[in-house]
Amino acid sequence: QVRLVESGGGLVQAGDSLRLSCAASGRPFNSLAMGWFRQAPGKEREFVASISRSFGNTEYADSVKDRFTISRDNAKNTVYLQMNSLKAEDTAVYYCTAKRTIVTAPAPTEFDFWGQGTQVTVYS
Numbered sequence: 001q002v003r004l005v006e007s008g009g010g011l012v013q014a015g016d017s018l019r020l021s022c023a024a025s026g027r028p029f030n031s032l033a034m035g036w037f038r039q040a041p042g043k044e045r046e047f048v049a050s051i052s053r054s055f056g057n058t059e060y061a062d063s064v065k066d067r068f069t070i071s072r073d074n075a076k077n078t079v080y081l082q083m084n085s086l087k088a089e090d091t092a093v094y095y096c097t098a099k100r101t102i103v104t105a106p107a108p109t110e111f112d113f114w115g116q117g118t119q120v121t122v123y124s
Contacts, residue, residue, distance in 0.1 A: 002026040002113040004096040009118030014088055016122075020081040022096030022115060030054075033101045033108050034072055034079040038092035038120075045095070049081060050107040059107040064090075086122045093117040 008020040024032065035050030049070040050059045058070055069082040079096065097111035 002032065002098045004098060004113060004115035006094065006096045006115045006118040009094060009120045011121045011123065012086055014086060014122055014124040016086055017082070017084045018086060018120060019083070020094055020096075020118060020120070022079045022081075024077050024079070024096075024098055027098075027100070029072075029077040030074050031100060032098045033105065033111075034070075035097040035099070035108065035111055036070065036079075036081045037095045037097055037111075037114075038090075039095070039117075040089075040092040043092075047109050048094070050097075050109060050111075051079065052105060052107045053101050054103050057107045059109060083120070086120075088122050088124045091120060091122050093119050 003025045006022045033053045036048040039045040051070045067085045072079045095117045096115035098113040099108050099111040
């Protein structure tokens with residue numbers, strides 16, 4: 001099993017920045033691809049970003065490309081989501097995700113493990 005604990009959510013104004021963190025435990029962190037999803041009220045959960053276990057390959061949803069950046073620190077077993085130029089439509093619960101992959105796998109969009117989520121609210 002993989003345990004994922006998100007932090008860093010909060011209430012911010014449109015145009016501000018926020019950084020989410022997710023600490024992983026239970027399996028070697030460098031064996032996991034990591035990602036972020038979000039779910040807004042009344043909407044389905046949607047993919048936001050992911051990063052491969054090796055080589056730093058990333059994938060982004062079109063809605064966040066050029067505003068959000070996913071990164072990982074293998075020494076700290078932590079993945080980050082830097083969110084800039086936040087918009088009201090970014091308001092959602094953000095979930096950290098993990099997936100066991102092979103070394104050469106690209107950044108995935110489907111995952112095996114999920115965190116409990118952290119609320120991000122952007123007001124205009």
